[in-house]
Structure formats: C-alpha cells, structure tokens
Amino acid sequence: MEEDEVFGEKTFQHYCAEFIKHSQQIGDGWEWRMSKDCSDGYMCKTHFKIKNATVVSHPGTSGHGQTCLPLEEALELPSDDFEVTETAAASEVIKYEYHVLYSCSYQVPVLYFRASFLDGRPLTLMDIWEGVHECYKTRLLQGPWDTITQQEHPILGQPFFVLHPCKTNEFMTPILKNSQKINRNVNYITSWLSIVGPVVGLNLPLSYAKATSQDENVD
Amino acid sequence: MAEEQESVLQLLPSSAAGGEGLTDVSPETATPEPPSSAAVSPGTEEPAGDTKKKIDILLKAVGDTPIMKTKKWAVERTRTIQGLIDFIKKFLKLVASEQLFIYVNQSFAPSPDQEVGTLYECFGSDGKLVLHYCKSQAWG
Numbered sequence: 001m002e003e004d005e006v007f008g009e010k011t012f013q014h015y016c017a018e019f020i021k022h023s024q025q026i027g028d029g030w031e032w033r034m035s036k037d038c039s040d041g042y043m044c045k046t047h048f049k050i051k052n053a054t055v056v057s058h059p060g061t062s063g064h065g066q067t068c069l070p071l072e073e074a075l076e077l078p079s080d081d082f083e084v085t086e087t088a089a090a091s092e093v094i095k096y097e098y099h100v101l102y103s104c105s106y107q108v109p110v111l112y113f114r115a116s117f118l119d120g121r122p123l124t125l126m127d128i129w130e131g132v133h134e135c136y137k138t139r140l141l142q143g144p145w146d147t148i149t150q151q152e153h154p155i156l157g158q159p160f161f162v163l164h165p166c167k168t169n170e171f172m173t174p175i176l177k178n179s180q181k182i183n184r185n186v187n188y189i190t191s192w193l194s195i196v197g198p199v200v201g202l203n204l205p206l207s208y209a210k211a212t213s214q215d216e217n218v219d
Numbered sequence: 220m221a222e223e224q225e226s227v228l229q230l231l232p233s234s235a236a237g238g239e240g241l242t243d244v245s246p247e248t249a250t251p252e253p254p255s256s257a258a259v260s261p262g263t264e265e266p267a268g269d270t271k272k273k274i275d276i277l278l279k280a281v282g283d284t285p286i287m288k289t290k291k292w293a294v295e296r297t298r299t300i301q302g303l304i305d306f307i308k309k310f311l312k313l314v315a316s317e318q319l320f321i322y323v324n325q326s327f328a329p330s331p332d333q334e335v336g337t338l339y340e341c342f343g344s345d346g347k348l349v350l351h352y353c354k355s356q357a358w359g
Contacts, residue, residue: 135301135331136318171318171355174282175326178351186326194328195320206341209327 007188012102012109015189016043022211028204035155042155043100043189049201050091051131093118098202100189101154108168109189111196112153112160125150128161128200136199148200163196171195187211272296274339275347278307281322284354285311291347296336300329307352322351 016032020043023030030045099112115123115131123131128148153160172192179186190211194204273293280286287310294303304319313319320328323342339348 133301133331135304167356171320171353174284174353174355175322178281178325182325184325191322191326191328194330198328198330203330203332204327206323206327206329206333206337209324209329210341 007107007109009102009104011188013041015187016041016100018187018211019043019189019193019208022208025211026205026207040102040155042102045098045202047096047098047202049094049096051094094123096201098197098200099153099160100193103165106165106168108165108172109192110165110168111163111193111200111202112151113163113200113202114158114160125161131201133198133201161200163200168192168196274336274343276303276335276339277347277349279349279351281325281351281353284319284352287311294335296334296339298335299331300333300335300338301331303335303350304331304352311354313354317354317356320353320355322353323348325351 020030020032022028023045028045029047030043032041033044034041094115094117096115097113101110101112102108103110115128117123125148129137132148147164149162149164150159151162152158172188175186175191176188190204190208193202194208197204273295276292276294278287278290278292287307300321304321307321308317308319311319322328323338329338335348338350342348
C-alpha cells in the first residue's frame with residue numbers, strides 16, 4: 001500500500017474493488033465502470049427513493065426531519081418506531097445515482113451524484129440541499145457553494161452534483177493515523193463513503209464496517 | 220433495574236451535564252473511568268418502556284479532539300448517532316461550524332439515524348460499545 005499521504009489511483013481502485021466485493025455479497029448494488037478508453041474507472045450505484053410532496057410531521061421518527069422517505073434496504077433501519085403516516089398518493093419516486101471517482105488534483109476520492117424523477121426531470125440544486133440530512137443542513141446552508149456544487153462528470157461529461165473534496169484529507173487523516181497506530185488496515189473508500197454518503201442520502205449498511213476488519217489482506 | 224452509578228451517567232437529552240460540576244473539558248491522560256458523582260437525571264425523551272434498556276457506551280477521542288471527562292455513558296438503545304453527536308458537541312462546546320464524527324471499529328461512520336442499540340448488537344463486546352469520535356472542520 002502506498003504511503004497514506006499519497007492516495008494514488010491504484011490504491012483507489014484497490015479499495016473500490018474490495019468495497020465492491022462486499023457490496024456484491026450483500027447485494028448493495030455497487031458496480032465498477034470503465035471509461036471508453038479504459039484509462040479511468042469509477043464506482044457507481046443507482047438507488048430509488050420515495051419522496052412525499054405532502055409535508056407531515058413525523059412524531060414517531062427519531063429526529064428525522066426531512067420529507068424524503070428513504071425506500072431503503074430494510075436491513076439497516078429497525079422500523080419499529082418509524083410510523084409512516086403519509087399516504088402514497090402524493091409521493092414520487094426519485095432515482096439517485098452515486099458515482100465515486102478519483103480526483104488527481106486532490107488525490108482523494110470524490111462523490112458525484114445526481115437525482116431525477118422517473119420521467120427524467122432532474123432535481124435542482126435546491127431540491128438536493130433540502131434533501132440533505134438535518135444534521136448537516138445548518139453547516140451546508142451557511143455556505144452551500146463550498147460543499148455541493150455542480151460540475152461536469154469527468155468521464156461521462158454530464159452535469160452532476162459534487163461533494164467538494166477539499167476537506168477530505170482533513171477528516172480522513174485522523175482515521176488513517178489511528179489505524180496505523182493500532183496496526184489495522186482500513187478500507188479508505190469504506191471509511192470515506194460512510195462519512196460523506198449520509199450528507200447526500202447515501203447510507204452504508206453496517207456490514208461494511210465488519211467487512212473491512214475481516215478481509216484484512218496483508219499487503 | 221438500577222444501573223451501576225459510580226461511573227455510569229445517564230445521557231441527558233438536552234442540557235448537557237446539568238448540575239454535575241463538569242465544566243471545562245481539559246485534556247487528560249487516559250485513565251480508567253474515575254468514579255464521578257453521577258447526577259442521575261431521569262430526563263429522557265422516550266417514555267420509560269420496560270423493553271427499552273440502556274447500553275453502555277465508551278467514548279474515545281481521536282486526533283486532536285478534546286477528551287471527554289466522562290467517557291462512559293448509559294444510553295438508551297433507541298438513541299440515534301445523531302442524537303449522540305449533538306450531545307457530545309454540546310458537552311465539548313463545539314461551535315456550529317465544527318462537525319463531529321462518530322466511528323465504530325475506529326474506521327466506519329454509522330449513518331446519523333442509526334440506533335446505538337443496533338450498533339451495540341453488531342459491534343459491542345464486554346458489555347459495552349466503544350465509539351470513537353473526532354471533530355473536524357469537514358466542510359468549509
């Protein structure tokens with residue numbers, strides 16, 4: 001493995017491969033795609049959510065303030081306390097696509113994503129911001145342009161939203177340093193995605209956390 | 220069911236550490252949990268259900284994050300990660316622009332809505348769940 005200061009593309013691909021291995025085991029839907037000339041690759045996943053147009057208070061939920069109800073892998077959330085009081089009449093299905101690419105300039109992975117209704121209408125940046133989880137909303141709305149921007153997908157050339165990577169090193173470094181200290185391998189992609197994913201509605205099942213420590217390959 | 224109270228404090232939902240005399244958190248060398256005066260405040264959000272037990276959580280700081288004077292907490296199973304984050308942030312007096320992350324296995328951040336009870340089932344050992352926390356100016 002390369003030095004942890006330099007997260008190179010090969011390392012990126014290696015961790016993605018490990019990540020996808022586990023994804024396949026649990027049917028989480030992540031795939032690897034190559035660019036046309038096979039020089040670059042990225043990881044991607046498509047995910048559907050139901051969004052209710054009616055805003056109804058959610059007394060039974062644990063602090064879940066957003067109107068977007070995740071139609072999620074039921075493995076994750078114990079739904080005992082979760083009372084669905086809205087009718088399905090006003091709901092719409094939204095298709096989310098998440099792409100994980102490598103940024104050469106920042107030398108970190110970057111999360112690209114886009115969302116559209118089933119008829120193809122894309123969600124606006126405003127829709128996206130509103131869909132951000134409560135706990136990140138305050139910070140995000142203070143300076144949204146710092147964090148979620150719209151950019152051209154480096155490989156597909158289409159407009160995507162991007163979670164800006166400039167601070168990635170800052171929150172990843174303590175984890176990596178710590179893992180060195182305790183002499184344990186950490187899947188960079190798994191850790192990183194577990195942190196940034198929830199900001200944009202992507203939650204990783206807990207089994208990924210265990211997969212990392214189990215599949216410890218000695219490099 | 221009375222929990223051991225010498226070093227286990229109940230997680231207070233809103234005001235942090237009310238009336239306990241725990242003011243400034245100064246970094247200290249990691250010591251085994253000192254027997255602190257446990258002001259047990261019964262304030263909980265959820266109605267006291269028989270089936271809702273508490274689990275023990277041990278909080279460990281990562282990086283430059285301030286160490287909490289009280290590291291061991293009894294938390295209701297249905298408390299979410301987000302709730303825990305809010306609590307620690309208040310406890311450590313972090314400003315709004317500082318983000319706090321919580322990890323299991325020292326490397327994986329559970330999603331904010333994840334309940335600690337579930338985490339305990341998956342990652343707990345020796346009767347407790349060890350969570351690492353780290354502050355960061357993650358965005359902006």
